[in-house]
Amino acid sequence: PFHLILSLQERQKQHMARGLPKQKPIAGVKQVIVVASGKGGVGKSTTAVNLALGLTANDPSKTVGILDADVYGPSIPKLMSLKGNPELTDNNLMRPLMNFGIPCMSMGFLVEDVAPIVWRGLMVMSAIEKLLRQVDWGLLDYLVIDMPPGTGDVQLSITQNVPIAGAVIVSTPQDIALLDARRGAEMFRKVNVPVLGIVQNMSVFQCPKCNHQTHIFGADGARALADTLGVQVLGDIPLHLSIREMSDRGQPVVVSSPDSPEAEAYRKVATAVVQRLEELSG
Amino acid sequence: MADIPSDAPQHCPGTASEQAGKTSACQGCPNQNLCSSGATKAPDPAIEEIAEKMLTVKHKILVLSGKGGVGKSTFSAHLAHALASDATKEVALLDVDICGPSIPRIMGLEGEQVAGLSLCLSPRYVEDNLAVMSIGFLLSSPDDAVIWRGPKKNGMIKQFLRDVDWGELDYLIVDTPPGTSDEHLSIVQYLSSARIDGAVIITTPQEVSLQDVRKEIRFCQKVQLPIIGVVENMSGFVCPKCKVNLPPTTGGAERMCEEMNLTLLGRVPLDPRIGKSCDEGKSFLSEVPDSPAAAAYHSIVQSIQAYCLSHVTREESAG
Numbered sequence: 315p316f317h318l319i320l321s322l323q324e325r326q327k328q329h330m331a332r333g334l335p336k337q338k339p340i341a342g343v344k345q346v347i348v349v350a351s352g353k354g355g356v357g358k359s360t361t362a363v364n365l366a367l368g369l370t371a372n373d374p375s376k377t378v379g380i381l382d383a384d385v386y387g388p389s390i391p392k393l394m395s396l397k398g399n400p401e402l403t404d405n406n407l408m409r410p411l412m413n414f415g416i417p418c419m420s421m422g423f424l425v426e427d428v429a430p431i432v433w434r435g436l437m438v439m440s441a442i443e444k445l446l447r448q449v450d451w452g453l454l455d456y457l458v459i460d461m462p463p464g465t466g467d468v469q470l471s472i473t474q475n476v477p478i479a480g481a482v483i484v485s486t487p488q489d490i491a492l493l494d495a496r497r498g499a500e501m502f503r504k505v506n507v508p509v510l511g512i513v514q515n516m517s518v519f520q521c522p523k524c525n526h527q528t529h530i531f532g533a534d535g536a537r538a539l540a541d542t543l544g545v546q547v548l549g550d551i552p553l554h555l556s557i558r559e560m561s562d563r564g565q566p567v568v569v570s571s572p573d574s575p576e577a578e579a580y581r582k583v584a585t586a587v588v589q590r591l592e593e594l595s596g
Numbered sequence: 597m598a599d600i601p602s603d604a605p606q607h608c609p610g611t612a613s614e615q616a617g618k619t620s621a622c623q624g625c626p627n628q629n630l631c632s633s634g635a636t637k638a639p640d641p642a643i644e645e646i647a648e649k650m651l652t653v654k655h656k657i658l659v660l661s662g663k664g665g666v667g668k669s670t671f672s673a674h675l676a677h678a679l680a681s682d683a684t685k686e687v688a689l690l691d692v693d694i695c696g697p698s699i700p701r702i703m704g705l706e707g708e709q710v711a712g713l714s715l716c717l718s719p720r721y722v723e724d725n726l727a728v729m730s731i732g733f734l735l736s737s738p739d740d741a742v743i744w745r746g747p748k749k750n751g752m753i754k755q756f757l758r759d760v761d762w763g764e765l766d767y768l769i770v771d772t773p774p775g776t777s778d779e780h781l782s783i784v785q786y787l788s789s790a791r792i793d794g795a796v797i798i799t800t801p802q803e804v805s806l807q808d809v810r811k812e813i814r815f816c817q818k819v820q821l822p823i824i825g826v827v828e829n830m831s832g833f834v835c836p837k838c839k840v841n842l843p844p845t846t847g848g849a850e851r852m853c854e855e856m857n858l859t860l861l862g863r864v865p866l867d868p869r870i871g872k873s874c875d876e877g878k879s880f881l882s883e884v885p886d887s888p889a890a891a892a893y894h895s896i897v898q899s900i901q902a903y904c905l906s907h908v909t910r911e912e913s914a915g
Contacts, residue, residue: 386774386776430814436747467777489875521837521840530871578599
C-alpha cells in the first residue's frame with residue numbers, strides 16, 4: 315500500500331506540473347541577474363540602473379542590458395532618459411532602446427506614460443513572456459532584470475521561464491523593509507535561484523549643512539539579515555540628494571557624477587556581483 | 597472573479613475566466629467539463645453577500661499608491677490609530693497586501709499567529725475599538741513568503757471581506773499593495789455593491805513616484821472610485837542636529853494635484869522616529885505627539901473625516 319500511495323503522489327505531482335513552462339535561456343544572453351526586493355520603494359530600479367552602468371564602467375568590454383519587469387510601475391524609461399515605441403526587426407523582434415551604451419526594454423515603452431496597466435496576473439504573464447523572448451537583445455554578457463515589488467505572478471513567471479545566474483536583494487535598513495526582503499529571499503530559495511547578496515540602500519543621510527549623519531530608516535539592519543541568510547552585503551548606498559535628483563532627471567549617478575562617493579558605492583556593488591557570480595560558477 | 601478550486605492544476609486560469617476549461621492547463625482537471633460548459637461564469641454571488649456584510653460599515657476608505665514604499669501602510673495604520681482615538685468610534689484596518697503584509701508589524705500584532713496555517717478569520721484587536729486583519733496573521737511565521745498567483749490572492753481577499761466578522765464599524769480602512777493589479781481590481785469589484793467613500797493616494801515628492809501615482813489616479817477614474825485626496829509623504833527633512841529645513845526640491849504632489857484637480861490633503865515630513873515607531877509596532881502619534889509629522893497627520897485625518905461626513909450628508913439629502 316505504501317508503494318501504491320507513493321506512485322499515486324508521483325502521478326499527481328506530474329499531473330499538476332503539466333502546463334508548467336520549461337526553463338529556456340534568452341537567446342544571446344550569457345547571464346541573467348535579477349534585482350529584487352519583496353518590498354516596494356527601496357530602490358530596486360535605481361540600483362538596477364546604476365548596477366548595469368557600474369558593470370560597464372568597471373569593464374567596458376562587457377555588454378549589459380536592462381529589462382524592466384515592473385509592468386505596473388515601470389521606472390526604467392524615466393531613469394534612463396528613454397522614450398518612444400520600439401522598432402521591429404525583420405523577424406518581428408522588438409529592438410531595445412539604448413542610452414549610455416545600455417540596451418533597455420520596458421513596458422513603459424509600449425504604453426502611454428499615464429495609462430495604468432490594470433491587468434490581472436494571467437495577462438501580465440504573457441506580457442512578461444513578450445518582454446523576455448520577443449526582444450532582439452543581441453549578444454549580452456549580463457541582462458539585469460529590474461523586478462517589481464512582491465512575490466507574485468511576475469516573479470514566478472520569470473524564475474520559472476528563464477535560468478537566473480543570481481539575485482541581488484535590495485533593502486533599506488528598517489525592519490519593515492527587511493521583513494519583505496527576507497520573504498523575497500525565501501522565494502528565490504524555493505525556486506532555486508542563488509541569492510548573490512544584499513544591497514543596503516538609503517543607509518544613512520548626511521546633512522549638507524552640518525554633515526551630521528542621520529539614519530533615517532534605521533541603522534545596519536541589512537547586515538543582520540545578510541548574516542541570517544548566509545549571504546554578504548554587496549554594498550551600502552547612502553541617501554544622497556544627488557541620486558534622487560539625477561534619477562528624476564534620467565541621468566543615473568554612475569554616469570553623471572562618476573567621481574562621487576555614491577557612484578563609487580554602486581561600482582563596488584558591481585564588482586561584488588561579478589565576484590559572487592564567478593564564485594558560484596567556479 | 598477568478599477562483600481556483602483546490603484540485604485545480606498549477607496554471608488554472610480561474611473558473612470565471614473566459615478560458616475556463618479551455619486552456620492546455622485544464623487538460624485532465626476534474627472540473628474541466630464544468631468550466632467549459634460555462635456554468636461557472638455567472639456573476640459572483642459573493643458580491644451581494646459582501647454588500648450585505650458591509651451594510652453595518654459606515655465608511656470605507658482605500659489607501660492606494662501605485663508606487664511602492666511611499667508609506668501606504670504607515671499612513672493606514674496611523675489613520676486607524678487617529679480615528680480610533682475617539683473611543684466612541686469603531687475602526688477596522690484590513691491589509692490586502694498578500695505578498696508583503698506590513699500591518700501586523702506596524703500595529704504591534706506580530707506574533708499573533710496561530711500555529712500552523714490558520715483559517716481563523718477573527719480580527720485581532722489593538723484597542724477595544726480598533727480591529728485589524730491581515731494575511732500576516734494566517735502565516736505560521738512572519739518570515740513566510742506568500743508566493744501566490746492572482747486568482748488565489750483574489751480568493752483570500754473575498755474571504756477577508758465576506759467571512760470576517762467585522763460587526764458594526766464606523767470606519768473600514770483598506771491598505772493595498774503597490775500597483776494596479778489583482779488585489780486592487782478585486783477590492784473594487786467585491787465592494788462594487790457596497791459604497792466606498794473614496795481613496796486616499798499616497799506619494800513622495802519625486803518624479804519617479806508621481807509617475808506611478810498618476811497611473812493609480814487614472815485607475816481610480818477608470819473604476820469610478822472617488823479620490824478623497826493626495827498625501828505627500830517623506831516631504832522634506834529637518835536635520836535633528838542643526839535644524840536646517842530641507843524642503844522637497846520639485847513641485848511634487850502639489851503641482852500634480854493642481855494639474856489633475858485633486859485635493860492635496862497634506863504633507864508629512866521625513867522623521868526617523870516614524871520608521872522606528874513602525875518597526876516597534878507603536879503609534880507614532882502617541883510616541884512623539886508634538887512632532888511636526890504628528891501635526892501633519894492629525895490635520896490630514898481631520899480632512900478625511902470631514903470628507904466622509906459631508907459625503908454621507910449629501911447622499912442622505914439626495915434621497
